[in-house]
Amino acid sequence: MTIDSIRTELLEKKRSAEEIAREALEFAEAENPKTNAYLTFAPERALAAARAVDQKIAAGEDPGPLAGVPIAIKDVILTRGLRTTCASRMLETYIPPYDATAVIRIEQAGGVIIGKTNCDEFAMGSSNENSAFGPVRNPVALDRVPGGSSGGSAAVIAQGTAVLSLGSDTGGSIRQPASFCGVTGVTPTYGRVSRYGLTAFASSLDHIGPFSRTVRDSARLLQVMAGRDEMDSTSAVAPVPDYVAALDGNIRGMKIGIPKEFFDGLASDTGDVIQAAIQTLQKLGCEIREIRLPHTSYAVGCYYIICTAEASSNLARYDGVRYTRRSAAAGSLQEMYRKTRDEGFGAECKRRIMLGTYVLSAGYYDAYYLKAQKVRALVARDYAQAFEQVDAIVGPVSPHPAFKLGEKVDDPTSMYLSDIYTVTGDLAGIPCMSVPGGKTPDGLPVGLQVLANHFNETTMFRVADAFERA
Amino acid sequence: MKIAEQEVRRVAELANLALTEDEIVRMTQDMDGILTHIDKLSELDTTNVEPMSQVLYDAEETATLRADVERKPLGNADALANAPVSGQGYFKVPLVIEK
Numbered sequence: 001m002t003i004d005s006i007r008t009e010l011l012e013k014k015r016s017a018e019e020i021a022r023e024a025l026e027f028a029e030a031e032n033p034k035t036n037a038y039l040t041f042a043p044e045r046a047l048a049a050a051r052a053v054d055q056k057i058a059a060g061e062d063p064g065p066l067a068g069v070p071i072a073i074k075d076v077i078l079t080r081g082l083r084t085t086c087a088s089r090m091l092e093t094y095i096p097p098y099d100a101t102a103v104i105r106i107e108q109a110g111g112v113i114i115g116k117t118n119c120d121e122f123a124m125g126s127s128n129e130n131s132a133f134g135p136v137r138n139p140v141a142l143d144r145v146p147g148g149s150s151g152g153s154a155a156v157i158a159q160g161t162a163v164l165s166l167g168s169d170t171g172g173s174i175r176q177p178a179s180f181c182g183v184t185g186v187t188p189t190y191g192r193v194s195r196y197g198l199t200a201f202a203s204s205l206d207h208i209g210p211f212s213r214t215v216r217d218s219a220r221l222l223q224v225m226a227g228r229d230e231m232d233s234t235s236a237v238a239p240v241p242d243y244v245a246a247l248d249g250n251i252r253g254m255k256i257g258i259p260k261e262f263f264d265g266l267a268s269d270t271g272d273v274i275q276a277a278i279q280t281l282q283k284l285g286c287e288i289r290e291i292r293l294p295h296t297s298y299a300v301g302c303y304y305i306i307c308t309a310e311a312s313s314n315l316a317r318y319d320g321v322r323y324t325r326r327s328a329a330a331g332s333l334q335e336m337y338r339k340t341r342d343e344g345f346g347a348e349c350k351r352r353i354m355l356g357t358y359v360l361s362a363g364y365y366d367a368y369y370l371k372a373q374k375v376r377a378l379v380a381r382d383y384a385q386a387f388e389q390v391d392a393i394v395g396p397v398s399p400h401p402a403f404k405l406g407e408k409v410d411d412p413t414s415m416y417l418s419d420i421y422t423v424t425g426d427l428a429g430i431p432c433m434s435v436p437g438g439k440t441p442d443g444l445p446v447g448l449q450v451l452a453n454h455f456n457e458t459t460m461f462r463v464a465d466a467f468e469r470a
Numbered sequence: 471m472k473i474a475e476q477e478v479r480r481v482a483e484l485a486n487l488a489l490t491e492d493e494i495v496r497m498t499q500d501m502d503g504i505l506t507h508i509d510k511l512s513e514l515d516t517t518n519v520e521p522m523s524q525v526l527y528d529a530e531e532t533a534t535l536r537a538d539v540e541r542k543p544l545g546n547a548d549a550l551a552n553a554p555v556s557g558q559g560y561f562k563v564p565l566v567i568e569k
Binding site: 094095097098189190191204230233236295297298300301302304305312316319320321322323324325326330331332333334335336337338339341342345350351353354355357358361368370371372373374375376377378380411412413416417429454 | 473477478481482484485486487488489493497500501503504505506507508509510511512513514516519520521522523524525526534536537544548549551552553554555561563564565566
């Protein structure tokens, strides 16, 4: 199903939105034990939203651009009255008192939210193995990880248990799982989508973005969510163009940059798929140019200083006072803070809080945090210079396809290093996405990453859409 | 080693985390691994580089201010609904100052 096919069914009265929602929920609940992609289902909310769509259609009103479409929301994005856990023991029973702006806009557009998806705890991880409620399995190969942190949101699309989903991306958490599961995932320009109601991980890097089967559907979902929100002072005022109108499949003459640095350390099965994809773009009439992004090899170190520093500050609020969990063992106030945090956070969250606290602590600020902000400026400058020569950049998303569950859990540094091709886009704040690029000889999906300049989502979508059609 | 167990203990205190002895040992190894990689940043001369603390400055300064219109805030009951312990409109915590 796509947004268009559902719209046709509704307008031709083949099925009602309520029927579609009931079937979607039933199918998703039956299939979920295979992957553990959903943490919570929302039947009441979904059926109420679906009935509202049916009423609009009956009254001859426009039911909205996402009318009747079953949508899953990553469990770090707040949904009023619907449990939102961040896949953490800390928030196991947390019921948000308000909706995220992205959620409000989706429901206003007729979207039907059917449930909340599993992810790495507080969106920290690249394999979805850091969830307090068990890992997600990759629908393409059940013994492999779906990627992370938005593993559940990618898996539900691959599994067909939602038509659209929302993820969040701080260092690759939308593109990498999209690549691993063979679906489309988009990280928009920083500030393009309001983060009001997104649980803060690293505020200078966090994004909300769509997952879907097709490029067109991601463009439509972004269209609904994008634009200024007065509840998020970092949301951009730049006007939102019509993304879908530009998708004509013609990218002849477009200049595409291939960063040399994105091919260092790339597994050969992944490299072959990417090379073939580049040839496809050439056949579509693109001009392929090799470019340099010379600071790429510094990006992972830079990223893990900035994101952990910001995370250690953002996660300070989980102290046993306001957010559901308080250690039963607590005596004094200080003891309550410490025991609550020790019991509530998993190993990866603790690692990042520790690293972030360390790099911000007295005597280390200049050597780590300030240094990382300067290196971040160099990474962003690399892209600014590249976009003087090319319209878009393509490359791999991840150095390798989906790996086996448990394969990397004991080596956090190696897990961090595999974020090399995704963190640079987040550091620069540019739009970037993963579109299915092909498969390895073992049948594992490989995503093609497409990056464009700030607020140039249209160019990014045009390249990905033309590639998808080819 | 980039970091010693002693320092990990101090950081855990700053971060309000009560780590077990096993966790301290493991944490020291893990932090050492990533800090060793991070050391690579010192290869770069960043003397004249402005730190990037904001991503984009695309808006006029005042564009980030909303209209000064009164609106209903989250109510007291909603704000307290997720508190583990509350009473009389407040969050409750263990006794801080002894009598």
